[in-house]
Amino acid sequence: MLIKVVNPNTTAAMTAVIERAARDVAGPGTTVRAVTSRMGPASIESHYDEALSVPGVLAEISGADGYVIACFGDPGLDAARELAEGPVVGIAEAAMHAAAFLGRGFTVVTTLGRTVGRAWDLADRYGMARHCRRVRACEVPVLEVAVAEKAIAKECRSAAVQDGCDAIVLGCAGMADLAARLTAEIGLPVIDGVAAATLQVQSLITMGLRTGSRQEYAPPLPKPYTGPLAPFEIPA
Amino acid sequence: MLIKVVNPNTTAAMTAVIERAARDVAGPGTTVRAVTSRMGPASIESHYDEALSVPGVLAEISGADGYVIACFGDPGLDAARELAEGPVVGIAEAAMHAAAFLGRGFTVVTTLGRTVGRAWDLADRYGMARHCRRVRACEVPVLEVAVAEKAIAKECRSAAVQDGCDAIVLGCAGMADLAARLTAEIGLPVIDGVAAATLQVQSLITMGLRTGSRQEYAPPLPKPYTGPLAPFEIPA
Amino acid sequence: MLIKVVNPNTTAAMTAVIERAARDVAGPGTTVRAVTSRMGPASIESHYDEALSVPGVLAEISGADGYVIACFGDPGLDAARELAEGPVVGIAEAAMHAAAFLGRGFTVVTTLGRTVGRAWDLADRYGMARHCRRVRACEVPVLEVAVAEKAIAKECRSAAVQDGCDAIVLGCAGMADLAARLTAEIGLPVIDGVAAATLQVQSLITMGLRTGSRQEYAPPLPKPYTGPLAPFEIPA
Amino acid sequence: MLIKVVNPNTTAAMTAVIERAARDVAGPGTTVRAVTSRMGPASIESHYDEALSVPGVLAEISGADGYVIACFGDPGLDAARELAEGPVVGIAEAAMHAAAFLGRGFTVVTTLGRTVGRAWDLADRYGMARHCRRVRACEVPVLEVAVAEKAIAKECRSAAVQDGCDAIVLGCAGMADLAARLTAEIGLPVIDGVAAATLQVQSLITMGLRTGSRQEYAPPLPKPYTGPLAPFEIPA
Amino acid sequence: MLIKVVNPNTTAAMTAVIERAARDVAGPGTTVRAVTSRMGPASIESHYDEALSVPGVLAEISGADGYVIACFGDPGLDAARELAEGPVVGIAEAAMHAAAFLGRGFTVVTTLGRTVGRAWDLADRYGMARHCRRVRACEVPVLEVAVAEKAIAKECRSAAVQDGCDAIVLGCAGMADLAARLTAEIGLPVIDGVAAATLQVQSLITMGLRTGSRQEYAPPLPKPYTGPLAPFEIPA
Amino acid sequence: MLIKVVNPNTTAAMTAVIERAARDVAGPGTTVRAVTSRMGPASIESHYDEALSVPGVLAEISGADGYVIACFGDPGLDAARELAEGPVVGIAEAAMHAAAFLGRGFTVVTTLGRTVGRAWDLADRYGMARHCRRVRACEVPVLEVAVAEKAIAKECRSAAVQDGCDAIVLGCAGMADLAARLTAEIGLPVIDGVAAATLQVQSLITMGLRTGSRQEYAPPLPKPYTGPLAPFEIPA
Structure with a gap:
C-alpha cells in the first residue's frame, strides 16, 4: 500500500525528518511517500499560517491509499476526508x-x-x-x-x-x-x-476502512472556483 | 465607524442580500461596506469549499474598524482575529x-x-x-x-x-x-x-473593545510564503 | 427606543454610575432610564441578598422596550423574561x-x-x-x-x-x-x-427580537399572592 | 431532632400532604414540623412564582436542626444554606x-x-x-x-x-x-x-454534618434592607 | 431491617472499624452486620487489587435488606446491584x-x-x-x-x-x-x-426503594461458570 | 513480536473466531496467540459476568509483547495495564x-x-x-x-x-x-x-511504547491474597 505523508509547510528539511519517522515504523508492505506543500507558509505558527497551509495540503490529496497530515494543527483534515478515496489522519x-x-x-x-x-x-x-x-x-x-x-x-x-x-x-x-x-x-x-498517524493509516487500510462518505464526508459538490484558487475547482 | 462585511463566497448577488441586512440594522454613525471574496468557491457547502474560502476572507481583512464574516461556517475567524486591528465576528x-x-x-x-x-x-x-x-x-x-x-x-x-x-x-x-x-x-x-454580527461588531467598537492580542491572537509572525499564496506573505 | 436599566440594590449612588455607563454607549435613538430598586438590600454580596433583590427587580419590569438587570448575579433574569414585553439582559x-x-x-x-x-x-x-x-x-x-x-x-x-x-x-x-x-x-x-448589556438590548430591539414566549417564558399564570408580596399578584 | 419541612407555596392543603409524606419516613427520634409559607404565590408554576416564593421560604429558616424545601424547584436553596445552622435539602x-x-x-x-x-x-x-x-x-x-x-x-x-x-x-x-x-x-x-429530602436531612444531622460555612455559605453580612422586605434585614 | 456492610478486603481489623462507624449512625430499627471478604487481597491499593476484590464482595450479596460496599473504589457495585434484592450503595x-x-x-x-x-x-x-x-x-x-x-x-x-x-x-x-x-x-x-452509605441504604429501604431491575440491572442470566470461580455459577 | 489475544469468556469456539480476525490483519513480523480464559463465565452478558471474567483475563497477562482483551466490555483493562510489560488494548x-x-x-x-x-x-x-x-x-x-x-x-x-x-x-x-x-x-x-485492537497493539509495540508506569499504572504492590484467589498473590 502507498501512504502519502503531507508536510503542510514548504520547508523541505522538515519533510525529510517526517519521512524518516514515517518510514521507520511502516510495515514491510507499505510504501511511504513524503511530500512538501507547494504553496503557503514556510512554517505554521499561527491561525493565519495554518489557514493558509490548507490549500497546499488539499492539493496533495490524491494518488495514494491513505494520507497523513503532518502538522500538529491537523490543517484541512475535514476537507481532505471529503476528497480522499482512502483514510486521512492528522498527527x-x-x-x-x-x-x-x-x-x-x-x-x-x-x-x-x-x-x-x-x-x-x-x-x-x-x-x-x-x-x-x-x-x-x-x-x-x-x-x-x-x-x-x-x-x-x-x-x-x-x-x-x-x-x-x-x-x-x-x-x-x-x-x-x-x-x-x-x-x-x-x-x-x-x-x-508522525509515526502514530502513519501506523494508524496503515491499520485502517489493512482493515479495509475509509471515511464514511454517505453524508457529511461525501465528495465536495462541483461548482465554479475563481481567482488564484481556480485550480481547486471540481468540475461537474 | 466603518464595518466591512465580507461575503466569503464569490457570488455578488448574495453579497447584495447581505449588505441590505447589515445596513438595515446599523446605527446612524455606522458605515457598512459589504465585499465579495475575490477568490475561491461560488458557494460554501462542504468542508472543502469552506477551507478554500478562507484565503479570500483574509484578503479582505484590512481598512475598517471592524469585520463581519458572513457565512454560517465562520470561515477563517481565528486567523482574521490575528490580522485585524478591530473586532471580527462571524455570523x-x-x-x-x-x-x-x-x-x-x-x-x-x-x-x-x-x-x-x-x-x-x-x-x-x-x-x-x-x-x-x-x-x-x-x-x-x-x-x-x-x-x-x-x-x-x-x-x-x-x-x-x-x-x-x-x-x-x-x-x-x-x-x-x-x-x-x-x-x-x-x-x-x-x-x-448578518444583522446580529453587524450589531455585535458595532457594539464592540462602541465600547472600545477589540480582540485581546497579547498571546494567541497576536499578529502573525512574518515569514516566507510561496506559490499562488505568496501574496499573503507578511513581510518582516 | 426606551431601555430601562434596573439597579437591583437600593443604593442610588451606584445607580448613577450605572446610568452613566449605559448612556455613554447607547445609540442616538435610544433613551436610557436607570432606576434604583425600591425594596431589598443596599448591596448584593450573598445568595441571601441576591434572592431578596429579585422582587425589587421584578417590580421594575414594565414600561420600556427592553431591560437591563445591572447586578453581576443577574438576579431574577428568568422571571423578568416571563414578565417583559421586550428583551431582558443581565450584565x-x-x-x-x-x-x-x-x-x-x-x-x-x-x-x-x-x-x-x-x-x-x-x-x-x-x-x-x-x-x-x-x-x-x-x-x-x-x-x-x-x-x-x-x-x-x-x-x-x-x-x-x-x-x-x-x-x-x-x-x-x-x-x-x-x-x-x-x-x-x-x-x-x-x-x-452594564455597557455590554445595554448595547445587547439595543441590538435585540433593533432586530425586532424578544424572548420566545410560547413555552417556558410565557407570561406567568394568574393566581393569588398573599402577605407582603400580595402586590405581585397577577390578576386573572 | 427537629426537622422543619417548608412548603414554599401558601396552600395549606398541600402542606398537609407534604407533612404526611415526611412523617411516614422519619425515624423514631425525629420530629417533623411542616409549615406553610406566609407570603407569595398559592402555587409555583413559573420562574416568576418561584422567585417570589423565596422570601417566604427564607422567613421560615430558623428554629430547627435541619430544613427541607418542599417544592421541586428547590427555591432559595443557596440562600437558606447561608442562613441555617443545620443542613438544608431541596426535594x-x-x-x-x-x-x-x-x-x-x-x-x-x-x-x-x-x-x-x-x-x-x-x-x-x-x-x-x-x-x-x-x-x-x-x-x-x-x-x-x-x-x-x-x-x-x-x-x-x-x-x-x-x-x-x-x-x-x-x-x-x-x-x-x-x-x-x-x-x-x-x-x-x-x-x-419530600421523603427523600427528609431522610437526607435526618442522615446529615445524624452524622453531625451541616453546610460548610467558611466561605461561600458563610452567614449573610449585615446591611440595610428597605421597603416591604425590610424585615429581612440582618442587623449588624 | 438488616443492612450488611461488606469489607472488600480480607483484613478483619478494618472490618471492626467499619462496623463501629456503621452502627454509630444506624437507626434503632436497623441491624448492621459487617462482614470481611473471604477471598482476595488484604488491602486494595491498585486496579489489580480492586478487580480481584470483586468476587469476594459478590459472594456476600445475599441475606440482607440492603448492602454497603465499604471500600472507596466501590468495587463490584454494578454487579452487586444486579444480584441484590435490596439497594446497594458504595461508600x-x-x-x-x-x-x-x-x-x-x-x-x-x-x-x-x-x-x-x-x-x-x-x-x-x-x-x-x-x-x-x-x-x-x-x-x-x-x-x-x-x-x-x-x-x-x-x-x-x-x-x-x-x-x-x-x-x-x-x-x-x-x-x-x-x-x-x-x-x-x-x-x-x-x-x-461508611456512615453515609449505611444511612443511604437505610433511607432507601425506609422508602421501599431498590434498584430498578427491568433492564440493565435485571438479575444475571444463568450460564456455566468454570474453574476456581465455578461456585459463582447461577443455575438455570 | 508476540501479541496475546485474550478471550475473557471460556468458550473456545469464540476464541477461534477471534484468533482468525486478529491473524487476518497482523503484520508479517507479528505472531498472534489467542487464548481462552480458564475460569469464569461462558459468555459475558451482565455486569456480574463481566466482573467475574476479570480474574481469568488477569491470569493470562504474561509472556507476550502486548495484549488484546477481546470482549466489548474491556474487562480488567486498568488492572491488566498495571501487570503487563507491554501495551494492553481493549476491543x-x-x-x-x-x-x-x-x-x-x-x-x-x-x-x-x-x-x-x-x-x-x-x-x-x-x-x-x-x-x-x-x-x-x-x-x-x-x-x-x-x-x-x-x-x-x-x-x-x-x-x-x-x-x-x-x-x-x-x-x-x-x-x-x-x-x-x-x-x-x-x-x-x-x-x-478485535482487528482494531490487534493492530493498535502492534502499532504501539512498533513505536516502542507501553503504558506509563511511574504512577497510577505502576506494578501492583505485593501483599497477601487468600481463598480461591490466593494464586493471584504477588509475592514481595
Whole structure:
C-alpha cells in the first residue's frame, strides 16, 4: 500500500525528518511517500499560517491509499476526508489517541505559547480534553526545533514531574526524531504523531476502512472556483 | 465607524442580500461596506469549499474598524482575529449568542444536510451546544436559498412545534432577508446572523473593545510564503 | 427606543454610575432610564441578598422596550423574561458573551471571595465555563468599589500575567466606569457588563427580537399572592 | 431532632400532604414540623412564582436542626444554606440524588410543560444531567395534582416503557403520597422528593454534618434592607 | 431491617472499624452486620487489587435488606446491584453525594497517590466531577491508616486552606472513625463514606426503594461458570 | 513480536473466531496467540459476568509483547495495564478510537439490550461519548452471534439510515468475522474491535511504547491474597 505523508509547510528539511519517522515504523508492505506543500507558509505558527497551509495540503490529496497530515494543527483534515478515496489522519489526532491507550493522562509539549489554544481545541474536538493534563510550550520556533532538543527535553522532564501525566505528546512534526530518545530518557512514553498517524493509516487500510462518505464526508459538490484558487475547482 | 462585511463566497448577488441586512440594522454613525471574496468557491457547502474560502476572507481583512464574516461556517475567524486591528465576528457565532438571550434553546435551520455537523462543531466551540436543540436542514443549495422561502419556512414551523425551542437561527447568510417575515409568521424570534454580527461588531467598537492580542491572537509572525499564496506573505 | 436599566440594590449612588455607563454607549435613538430598586438590600454580596433583590427587580419590569438587570448575579433574569414585553439582559450574561468575541478565554474580577461560586454558576449556565479561565476576587465590598480602583487594577494586572486570558470581565456593576481606563492600562480588553448589556438590548430591539414566549417564558399564570408580596399578584 | 419541612407555596392543603409524606419516613427520634409559607404565590408554576416564593421560604429558616424545601424547584436553596445552622435539602435535589443510587438513569414526571426547563437546570446543577433520561410533563396544574393520579400514572408508565430509565422521580411536592402506589404499579422505583429530602436531612444531622460555612455559605453580612422586605434585614 | 456492610478486603481489623462507624449512625430499627471478604487481597491499593476484590464482595450479596460496599473504589457495585434484592450503595458514592448537600465543592483525601485517578473516575461516573475540587493523597498505605491520623489531618487542613472546598470526603473505609474529630478540628464538614452509605441504604429501604431491575440491572442470566470461580455459577 | 489475544469468556469456539480476525490483519513480523480464559463465565452478558471474567483475563497477562482483551466490555483493562510489560488494548476502546478517524459519529451495534449502558460507560470513559450517536441492541445472546448475521445486518442498516452515523462499531468479539461483509453491504465502514485492537497493539509495540508506569499504572504492590484467589498473590 502507498501512504502519502503531507508536510503542510514548504520547508523541505522538515519533510525529510517526517519521512524518516514515517518510514521507520511502516510495515514491510507499505510504501511511504513524503511530500512538501507547494504553496503557503514556510512554517505554521499561527491561525493565519495554518489557514493558509490548507490549500497546499488539499492539493496533495490524491494518488495514494491513505494520507497523513503532518502538522500538529491537523490543517484541512475535514476537507481532505471529503476528497480522499482512502483514510486521512492528522498527527495531533493520532498522537492524542495513541496516548489514550497508554494511561489516564498526557501532556502536550509544543513550540510557541501562541499555539497552546489550538492544541486544546484539537484535544476537545477529538474527545481527549479530559485526558489532556496540560499543554506546555517550550517557546522554540518551528524551524528551530531540530536544534532545540535540550529545551524540549527540559519541558518533557517538567511534565513528567509536575503534571501527573502517564505519557507525553510531542506537539510538532519537526520533533519526530526525538520520541525514542526522550522515551528512554524521561521514563514515560513520548509519542511522535508522525509515526502514530502513519501506523494508524496503515491499520485502517489493512482493515479495509475509509471515511464514511454517505453524508457529511461525501465528495465536495462541483461548482465554479475563481481567482488564484481556480485550480481547486471540481468540475461537474 | 466603518464595518466591512465580507461575503466569503464569490457570488455578488448574495453579497447584495447581505449588505441590505447589515445596513438595515446599523446605527446612524455606522458605515457598512459589504465585499465579495475575490477568490475561491461560488458557494460554501462542504468542508472543502469552506477551507478554500478562507484565503479570500483574509484578503479582505484590512481598512475598517471592524469585520463581519458572513457565512454560517465562520470561515477563517481565528486567523482574521490575528490580522485585524478591530473586532471580527462571524455570523454563526453572533446568531447563536443572540439566541442565548432569547430563551433556553434554539434550533438552527440550515441548507444542506451535509453541513449539519459543521453547525454542531460551531455550537460546541461557542459554548452553545447545550442551548442548541437541533440543527435542521431544508436541503436547499446555498445559491437557491433566495427562492426557497417556502421550504425554509416549513422547516422553521416544524422546529417551533417539535423541538421545544424558544428561538430559531437561520443557518445561511443568504437567508438574511427572511428573518423579519419568519419571526412574524412563526411566533418565535427568528435570527439572522448578518444583522446580529453587524450589531455585535458595532457594539464592540462602541465600547472600545477589540480582540485581546497579547498571546494567541497576536499578529502573525512574518515569514516566507510561496506559490499562488505568496501574496499573503507578511513581510518582516 | 426606551431601555430601562434596573439597579437591583437600593443604593442610588451606584445607580448613577450605572446610568452613566449605559448612556455613554447607547445609540442616538435610544433613551436610557436607570432606576434604583425600591425594596431589598443596599448591596448584593450573598445568595441571601441576591434572592431578596429579585422582587425589587421584578417590580421594575414594565414600561420600556427592553431591560437591563445591572447586578453581576443577574438576579431574577428568568422571571423578568416571563414578565417583559421586550428583551431582558443581565450584565454578567452580556459581559461574558461579549468576552467570547474577543478571544479564547476571559478572567472575571469580582468583589468578595464569597461571590466567586455564583460567577462560576453563571458562566456554566451561559455556556461560558470553558471560556472562563478564572474568577478572581479583590475582596472589596460592593459599596466601596468606587474608591477601590487600585485594588481592582492590581487584580486585573495579575489576571493578564498569570491566567492566559484574552479579556477581563468586571464582576460588579459598580465597576462600570473603570473599563475604559483599565483597558488602556492593562493592554487587554476589559469589559463592563452594564455597557455590554445595554448595547445587547439595543441590538435585540433593533432586530425586532424578544424572548420566545410560547413555552417556558410565557407570561406567568394568574393566581393569588398573599402577605407582603400580595402586590405581585397577577390578576386573572 | 427537629426537622422543619417548608412548603414554599401558601396552600395549606398541600402542606398537609407534604407533612404526611415526611412523617411516614422519619425515624423514631425525629420530629417533623411542616409549615406553610406566609407570603407569595398559592402555587409555583413559573420562574416568576418561584422567585417570589423565596422570601417566604427564607422567613421560615430558623428554629430547627435541619430544613427541607418542599417544592421541586428547590427555591432559595443557596440562600437558606447561608442562613441555617443545620443542613438544608431541596426535594428535587434529594430525589435526583436518590435516583442515582437505583440505576443508571431516571425520568422526571412533572406538572406543566413550562417547568421542564427548570427541572433540567436543576439536574445540570446537581451533576445529574447525564442520569436524567427525560423530563415529562403531565400538564396538570400544581393544585390539581391531588386529583390527577390517573394522568400522572399514565406518564410514569410511558416513561417505564419508552425512556430506558431505571427509576422515576416525581416532580412536584403535591405528588408525595403517590410514590408507593406507583412503585408497586409501574415495577420501577418511583421517588418522592419530600421523603427523600427528609431522610437526607435526618442522615446529615445524624452524622453531625451541616453546610460548610467558611466561605461561600458563610452567614449573610449585615446591611440595610428597605421597603416591604425590610424585615429581612440582618442587623449588624 | 438488616443492612450488611461488606469489607472488600480480607483484613478483619478494618472490618471492626467499619462496623463501629456503621452502627454509630444506624437507626434503632436497623441491624448492621459487617462482614470481611473471604477471598482476595488484604488491602486494595491498585486496579489489580480492586478487580480481584470483586468476587469476594459478590459472594456476600445475599441475606440482607440492603448492602454497603465499604471500600472507596466501590468495587463490584454494578454487579452487586444486579444480584441484590435490596439497594446497594458504595461508600465513595455515598460520601460524594452527601458532600454535594453541604456546599459547592469538596476535596477527597485518600491514601496512596496511585489511587487518585480511580477517585476521579468515580467522581465523574457519579456526576460529581464538577463538585470535586481536588483529590489529595496522604501517601499512607491502607493498613496503616489507623495509626496515621496526624498525616491525614494535615492533608485535611491543607484542603481547607488551599482548595476552596466546603467539605472534605475521606477516601478510605479505614478512616471511618476520624470523621467526627476532623470535622471539629478543621471547621468544615468531614465525611465518612461508611456512615453515609449505611444511612443511604437505610433511607432507601425506609422508602421501599431498590434498584430498578427491568433492564440493565435485571438479575444475571444463568450460564456455566468454570474453574476456581465455578461456585459463582447461577443455575438455570 | 508476540501479541496475546485474550478471550475473557471460556468458550473456545469464540476464541477461534477471534484468533482468525486478529491473524487476518497482523503484520508479517507479528505472531498472534489467542487464548481462552480458564475460569469464569461462558459468555459475558451482565455486569456480574463481566466482573467475574476479570480474574481469568488477569491470569493470562504474561509472556507476550502486548495484549488484546477481546470482549466489548474491556474487562480488567486498568488492572491488566498495571501487570503487563507491554501495551494492553481493549476491543471496545480500539474500535471506538478507530471509528473516530472515519467521520464525526458512529453507532454501536451490540448484543443484548442490558449491555447498552455499559457501552455508554465506555464511550464516556474513552472520550467518545460525543462521537457515539446511538447504541443499538439486536437482542441476540453472545453465544448465538455466530448464527445471527441477519439480525445484526438489519440493525446496521437501520443505523446507516436513521442515526446520521459515519461508521458502525460491532459491539461483540463474536461478530469479528462480519465486519468486511457488512462494510461492503452497508456502504459505511463497519469496525471489528478485535482487528482494531490487534493492530493498535502492534502499532504501539512498533513505536516502542507501553503504558506509563511511574504512577497510577505502576506494578501492583505485593501483599497477601487468600481463598480461591490466593494464586493471584504477588509475592514481595
